Amino acid sequence: MSIIVVILLAIIAYILWRIYRQKEEEKEAVANEKSEAEWEQERKERFKDYPHLYGKLEGNWLDVFAMQAEKGLPLLKIAFFLMLHESTKIDYSEGSLKWDTLWNSTEELLEHLEKFHEGSVVEHEIAVTTYWQIAAGAVGELIKENPAIEGSKLEVEPYTNIEKIAALFPKKANHPPKEITFFDEKGGFPRESKSSPHIRAKMKALGL
Secondary structure, three states: OOHHHHHHHHHHHHHHHHHHHHHHHHHHHHHHHHHHHHHHHHHHHHOOOOOOOOOOOOOOHHHHHHHHHHOOOOHHHHHHHHHHHHHOOOOOOHHHHHHHHHHHHHHHHHHHHHHHEOOOHHHHHHHHHHHHHHHHHHHHHHHHHOOOOOHHHHOOOOHHHHHHOHHHOOEOOOOOOOOOOOOOOOOOOOOOOOOOHHHHHHHHHOOO
16 A cells, blocks of 8 residues: 555545544534523522522622522521621721721611612622622731721722612612712712611511
């Protein structure tokens, strides 16, 4: 057998192998696409009670806090203890005052959502608990650097992300002309908040 014939056979074999691999890759791509579509559909069904949060929360916190809610654990209590756990570690400082103000803002936000935005109370509380989970992790890192936290270090994300929560839930017809904000007129964050007697009553019922 001549060298030319051997080369031609090798080329033909390679072409046939490439055709085979391409078809196999196409089959794998179709199978993967189908599997992903089925997985996505299963997740949509799993989170059908949380339509305003699905695909919008950072990480897997929707999974975590939806599971807690479905077990009957009070999310408001979880969020409060996430705040309180870090609060006890912060030395008295401008940062500690802002941290406490953020909880008052949270109560105000929850009442605002309940009155003026769509979504269930559970959805609202999942969004807020996710905020506090992330904020607590971030402030914990600041405490490691210095327990007396500079106020300016709580004027950035993820702390300012409390502003984004209302946008997750469509406004009801009775929504006031302006959206709730936690920045003051001069752009300072967080603005002073009087919290919410309505949410405080809920917390009292939870033993907080």
